Amino acid sequence: MSSLDNKKQFHAVKVAPQIDNHLVVAGKSYSDYMIEGRAAYIYDSQILQQRVEKLKQKLPVEIDIHYAIKANPMPELVDFLADKVDGFDVASGKELLIAINSGMPVEDISFAGPGKSVHEIEVGVNAGILFNLESETELERIVAASEKFGIEPRVAIRVNPAFELKASGMKMGGGSKQFGIDEEKVPHVIRKMNELGIDPEGFHIFSGSQNLRKDAIIESQIKAVDLAIKLANGGLNFKKINIGGGFGIPYFIGEDELELDEISENLSMLDEKLKTEIKEAKLIVELGRYISGTSGYYICEVLDIKESREEKFVIVNGGIHHHLAATGNFGQVIRKNYPIAVANKMESDTLEKVNIVGPCCTPLDIFAAKVELPSIEIGDHIVIFQSGAYGYSASPHDFLGHGEPRQLFVTGN
Ligand SMILES: Cc1ncc(COP(=O)(O)O)c(C=O)c1O
Known part of the structure; x- marks a missing residue:
């Protein structure tokens, strides 16, 4: 047994609210939301709201903030955000329907992602949303749908820039990529669009995800705006310049919240620069996990505890099939441990080293290796923080047939 020093604590656990040693979600003990024997994702609307307010307060008012639904497409959560952010970005026909049903005006919905089907394109053209064009084949499909329905399509060009987002958890631009149209080919695509009578509405330059280094984000934003200005080549009709986001959240020990002040100053400067070159242009940042990630908790129950050659294994009723990212x-x-705690024993003077594992028969099914937690008993609840993005929807629920977790969007009322 030992006690944990501050440096070894997860940021999310340190700041978690609690009452009587129980984790508090939307003003109530987490246990009020649980059903015995079922793991659950719980999303706290109050945190979601604070997150958007923080962005609005910190970022320049001229900048539009879009939510990338892929981070968490739960309809209740998307509906909640519909009147709080300036737009939604979707990545599939299903997400498109969720976005439209949320009440978000179609002018503010954009659809990115390679391999859009003819059906998805027809739905999008009919709805009047903005396509972020990923290929010339897509352009042909968009034109065909527009002729079929007699509706003018709205198209921006997703650009695969030559530069990369440094220090990014996942790179989505630079070099050879399946995303967007290489920047060198963009002038040709603009000419082709002009011949077809389509005015490109803007550019979408998304270079990466999960970045906690403000200098790397600033650098990529400067490069994205410069690239948009270069590609616009004096054209005045470009209205939407979406420069992606990449704002990360702290998952691992030693990581801290991203500092927004300098990013914000840089965005102000870039907005002015952009407007001197392209008068009508609106600068957009597109964020997923930064908005929804911190609002979500994944909570599961301890089913068994066993020892193997001096190591303790705590087996829970959730795992890789519920929360792939946390494994x-x-x-x-x-592999590093996600922020984790015992939801009904948030603090304790004495700690022990354990492994938290799921019931799936693979060594990949592990939530925490050699983590120091209060002494655990069967029936206790394990909570994984930062689970509001790429959790439920990014996990293989059918794997081994153990069943799905519940999803709850809670307001505390
Ligand atoms: C086009 C696009 N937009 C937005 C996002 C959201 O990224 P994040 O959730 O890290 O903000 C992604 C992530 O892969 C993306 O590919």
Whole structure:
């Protein structure tokens, strides 16, 4: 048994609210939301609201803030955000329907992602949303749908820039990529669009995800705006310049909240620069996990505890099939423990080293390796923080047939 020093604590656990040693979600003990025997994702609307307010307060008012639904497409959560952010970005026909049903004006919905089907394109053209064009084939499909329905399509060009977002958890631009149209080919695509009578509405330059280094984000934003100005080539009709986001959240020990002040100053400067070159242009940042990630908790129950050669294994009724990312199998190069605690024993003077594992018969099914937690008993609840993005929807629920977790969007009322 030992006690944990501050440096070894997860940021999310340090700031978590609690009453009587129980985790508090939207003003109530987490246990009020649980059903015995079922793991659950719980999303706290109050945190979600604070998150958007923080962005609005910190970022320049001229900048539009879009939510990337892929981070968490739960309809209640998306509906809640509809009148709080300036737009939604979707990545599939299903997300498109969720966005339209939320009440977000179609002018403020954009659809990015390679491999859009003819059906998805027809739905999008009919709805009047903005396509972020990923290929010339897509352009042909958009034109065909527009002729079929007699509706003018709205198209921006997703650009695969030559530069990369440094220090990013996941790179989505630079070099050879399946995303967007290489910047060198963009002038050709603009000419082709002009011949077809389509005015490009803007550019979408998304270079990466999960970045906690403000200098890397600033650098990529400067490069994205410069690239948009270069590609616009004096054209005045470009209205939407979406420069992505990449704002990260702290998952691992030693990581802290991203500092927004300098990013904000830089965005103000870039907005002025952009407007001197392209008068009508609106600068957009597109964020997923920064908005929804911190609002979500994944909570599961301890089913068994066993020892194997001096190591303790705590087996829970959730795992890789519920929360792939927390097991380190969603793009992480090195597996690290997500922020984790015992939801009904948030603090304790004495701690012990344990492994938290799921019931799936694979060594990949592990939530925490050699983590120091208060002494755990069967029936206790384990909570994984920062689970509001790429959790439920990014996990293989059918794997081994253990069943799905519940999802709850809670307001505390
Ligand atoms: C086009 C696009 N937009 C937005 C996002 C959201 O990124 P994040 O959730 O890290 O903000 C992604 C992530 O992959 C993306 O590909």
